[in-house]
Amino acid sequence: MITTLLSHGWKKFKRSVAFEKELATNIFLGLIAIMVFGYAIALGFFLEKIITNGFNQPDSVGFLNGLLFYYFGFEFMLRYFMQSTPALDVQPYLHLPVSRRYLVHYMLIKSLLHLLNFLALVLFAPFAFTAVATQAGASAGVWLLSIYLISLCLHYLVLIFKKGLDDTIIGFLVLTGVLGVFALADYYNWFNVSKISAAGFKFILSNPMAIVGLLALLLAIYYFNFTYFLRNMYSEELTPNKSSKDSASQNLAFLQSFGMLGEWANLEVKLILRNKRTRSLLMLSAFFLFYGLIFYTNKTYTEGLPGFLLFVAIFITGIFMINYGQFLFSWQSNHFDFTLTRPVSLAQVVESKYWLLCGITVICFVLSIPYVYFGWHILLTHLAAALFNMGVNVFVIMNLAMWNPKKIDLTKSSMMNHQGVGAAQWVMGIPVLLSPYLFYLPFSIAGYPTRGVVAVGLVGIIGLVFRTKLLSLTTKRLQERRYAIAAGFRKD
Amino acid sequence: MISISSLSKTYGTEPVVNVSSLSIRKGESFGLVGNNGAGKTTLFRMILDLIRPTEGSVTIEGKDVQGNDEWKHYVGSYLDEGFLIPYLTPDEYFNFVGKLHSYSDADLSQFLQKFEELFNGEITGKKKHIGDLSKGNLKKVGIAAAFMGNPQVVILDEPFENLDPTSQIRLKRLLQQERETRAVTYLISSHDLNHVTEICGRIVILEKGKVVKDMEGGDLLAQLEEYFKA
Numbered sequence: 001m002i003t004t005l006l007s008h009g010w011k012k013f014k015r016s017v018a019f020e021k022e023l024a025t026n027i028f029l030g031l032i033a034i035m036v037f038g039y040a041i042a043l044g045f046f047l048e049k050i051i052t053n054g055f056n057q058p059d060s061v062g063f064l065n066g067l068l069f070y071y072f073g074f075e076f077m078l079r080y081f082m083q084s085t086p087a088l089d090v091q092p093y094l095h096l097p098v099s100r101r102y103l104v105h106y107m108l109i110k111s112l113l114h115l116l117n118f119l120a121l122v123l124f125a126p127f128a129f130t131a132v133a134t135q136a137g138a139s140a141g142v143w144l145l146s147i148y149l150i151s152l153c154l155h156y157l158v159l160i161f162k163k164g165l166d167d168t169i170i171g172f173l174v175l176t177g178v179l180g181v182f183a184l185a186d187y188y189n190w191f192n193v194s195k196i197s198a199a200g201f202k203f204i205l206s207n208p209m210a211i212v213g214l215l216a217l218l219l220a221i222y223y224f225n226f227t228y229f230l231r232n233m234y235s236e237e238l239t240p241n242k243s244s245k246d247s248a249s250q251n252l253a254f255l256q257s258f259g260m261l262g263e264w265a266n267l268e269v270k271l272i273l274r275n276k277r278t279r280s281l282l283m284l285s286a287f288f289l290f291y292g293l294i295f296y297t298n299k300t301y302t303e304g305l306p307g308f309l310l311f312v313a314i315f316i317t318g319i320f321m322i323n324y325g326q327f328l329f330s331w332q333s334n335h336f337d338f339t340l341t342r343p344v345s346l347a348q349v350v351e352s353k354y355w356l357l358c359g360i361t362v363i364c365f366v367l368s369i370p371y372v373y374f375g376w377h378i379l380l381t382h383l384a385a386a387l388f389n390m391g392v393n394v395f396v397i398m399n400l401a402m403w404n405p406k407k408i409d410l411t412k413s414s415m416m417n418h419q420g421v422g423a424a425q426w427v428m429g430i431p432v433l434l435s436p437y438l439f440y441l442p443f444s445i446a447g448y449p450t451r452g453v454v455a456v457g458l459v460g461i462i463g464l465v466f467r468t469k470l471l472s473l474t475t476k477r478l479q480e481r482r483y484a485i486a487a488g489f490r491k492d
Numbered sequence: 493m494i495s496i497s498s499l500s501k502t503y504g505t506e507p508v509v510n511v512s513s514l515s516i517r518k519g520e521s522f523g524l525v526g527n528n529g530a531g532k533t534t535l536f537r538m539i540l541d542l543i544r545p546t547e548g549s550v551t552i553e554g555k556d557v558q559g560n561d562e563w564k565h566y567v568g569s570y571l572d573e574g575f576l577i578p579y580l581t582p583d584e585y586f587n588f589v590g591k592l593h594s595y596s597d598a599d600l601s602q603f604l605q606k607f608e609e610l611f612n613g614e615i616t617g618k619k620k621h622i623g624d625l626s627k628g629n630l631k632k633v634g635i636a637a638a639f640m641g642n643p644q645v646v647i648l649d650e651p652f653e654n655l656d657p658t659s660q661i662r663l664k665r666l667l668q669q670e671r672e673t674r675a676v677t678y679l680i681s682s683h684d685l686n687h688v689t690e691i692c693g694r695i696v697i698l699e700k701g702k703v704v705k706d707m708e709g710g711d712l713l714a715q716l717e718e719y720f721k722a
Contacts, residue, residue, distance in 0.1 A: 004588060008577065017581040092577045095540055097564040097592050097641070230559075234544050338677060 393461025523692030578623030593641030
């Protein structure tokens with residue numbers, strides 16, 4: 001039985017449409033995965049050298065022990081974004097004579113087959129057998145095992161967290177809240193995370209029997225998962241909520257005053273709010289608003305590389321436009337025929353999408369205003385970037401999105417989901433992120449970086465002024481490509 | 493065989509199914525009829541423990557179906573495409589379901605022979621995955637799989653929908669023949685009044701989740717036509 005189920009899992013992977021038709025993408029992603037793993041292995045082998053020489057920490061074990069809690073925090077986030085709930089895989093077996101307990105065990109154990117579950121081992125095994133072994137002898141094995149057990153605990157914790165709280169406001173708040181508390185605690189020295197972490201692992205090294213406690217913890221979390229999924233083995237509860245709840249509140253009444261244009265924009269807003277993939281995109285974009293904190297707090301970037309800030313600004317003000325716009329037509333792939341058969345002009349469709357993307361860019365800009373704390377020039381750069389996004393990039397994105405768009409299943413989460421990705425999506429970033437430099441660099445090389453930023457903003461304004469012309473060109477292109485696009489969407 | 497007591501399912505405040513009591517005897521052919529949104533599929537899903545009822549329970553052979561696996565051995569069912577595994581070929585799918593009922597290869601080919609006529613050479617022996625089949629052929633695969641393991645109860649949701657006329661007649665014959673060779677209880681929902689009255693001796697009309705008519709004997713078709721006349 002178990003072998004049959006496993007072989008089904010393998011067939012599902014091998015025979016999926018994505019596997020056959022997007023072989024190139026898959027190979028590329030596979031190579032990236034191998035590369036990342038290669039780096040992890042290399043890092044594992046050089047970890048000790050890096051700590052003793054790079055950080056000047058003679059007690060490499062103690063130092064690493066202090067960092068492990070942060071590592072687990074990082075791993076949790078990684079898992080949160082990359083791990084999917086395996087629940088749906090068992091749906092076609094529910095009515096068959098296979099016991100539920102068996103299916104739940106299968107589902108939970110199979111979920112362990114994930115690259116992330118080997119990351120901790122790869123990263124810390126070399127260190128355990130060299131640095132830790134010389135210091136603590138045989139306890140090194142226990143040390144490594146304890147890290148692995150905690151990693152597995154995180155695995156099951158994320159499963160239950162994603163099942164219960166993913167895609168909800170509460171889940172988002174809990175996640176940001178926990179991270180915030182840790183960050184603040186570190187910043188204001190309420191409690192020292194690294195000291196707790198170091199003490200914890202030191203305790204394990206000197207008391208190997210403590211591993212039993214971790215094992216018990218893992219079993220407890222597993223059992224909790226087991227009972228939870230056993231009790232909730234209903235496909236309507238397993239499937240990501242096809243919520244029809246509070247649909248009235250999602251009707252943006254003010255949009256209706258824009259006539260049909262508003263209606264189409266309204267439809268699109270509903271599409272974004274009611275589907276899992278677009279919702280998680282929205283959430284991801286919200287996370288990326290904090291992207292600036294990495295760069296603006298660091299003088300190397302703010303003073304050393306002024307041109308780099310433009311890149312960050314384009315990204316922050318345009319993150320949703322880029323993420324959503326790259327699949328602009330694919331989102332409606334399952335009702336594109338509907339759009340084509342209704343009495344609407346494509347000009348209206350294009351224009352409504354244009355205003356939607358611009359509106360969201362304005363919202364991103366407004367939300368990014370607090371960055372003015374790091375200097376007025378940052379606000380200026382953001383404004384220029386937002387104008388450029390609305391005047392130029394939006395048209396680049398809309399036109400590139402028409403290039404062989406692919407069908408997208410909206411009910412799947414967007415994390416690590418590359419359904420719909422084609423050639424257009426790979427190259428789209430290049431013009432969007434680099435074209436502002438065409439206007440910025442001449443001024444910055446001449447020694448006037450601020451004028452360069454203003455120039456980028458002005459180009460954006462020119463684009464905005466000529467938007468009617470640009471929109472009608474875009475519409476014309478859609479008119480020509482409509483049949484090819486529709487045919488592409490009908491194919492799976 | 494199957495008994496339902498004060499079963500209800502509510503989404504939000506909207507009651508979808510609300511059946512106070514209904515029992516289906518062994519060997520009975522039970523037809524469920526009702527307009528769109530009457531709750532037929534939801535009722536079937538609750539019988540199959542695919543939806544958690546808001547209240548009440550369903551018992552098969554005296555045992556509550558909820559959280560129980562035993563009944564799955566003698567209840568075969570096909571409601572929709574969620575019952576199929578899209579990335580398998582029909583042969584692989586039959587093979588798999590057959591294994592669950594401990595079929596040998598010989599058992600399986602003997603079983604599939606019964607369906608040869610219905611399949612019309614388009615299902616078995618092909619390399620096409622289930623996900624690529626037409627709606628009619630999907631239905632044929634699902635119905636055949638529902639009969640595996642000689643179940644005492646077979647639950648089918650709109651089995652005639654999407655089938656071509658020839659296949660509809662063949663399926664009807666198949667259902668009748670099966671009933672002649674052994675005791676089997678059918679639960680069939682359908683919009684086709686002709687077909688359902690030909691197969692079923694008892695017809696229940698569901699409206700807005702409630703049983704409004706429970707008919708047995710007499711000219712069922714005439715009664716149904718009278719009820720549904722616009």
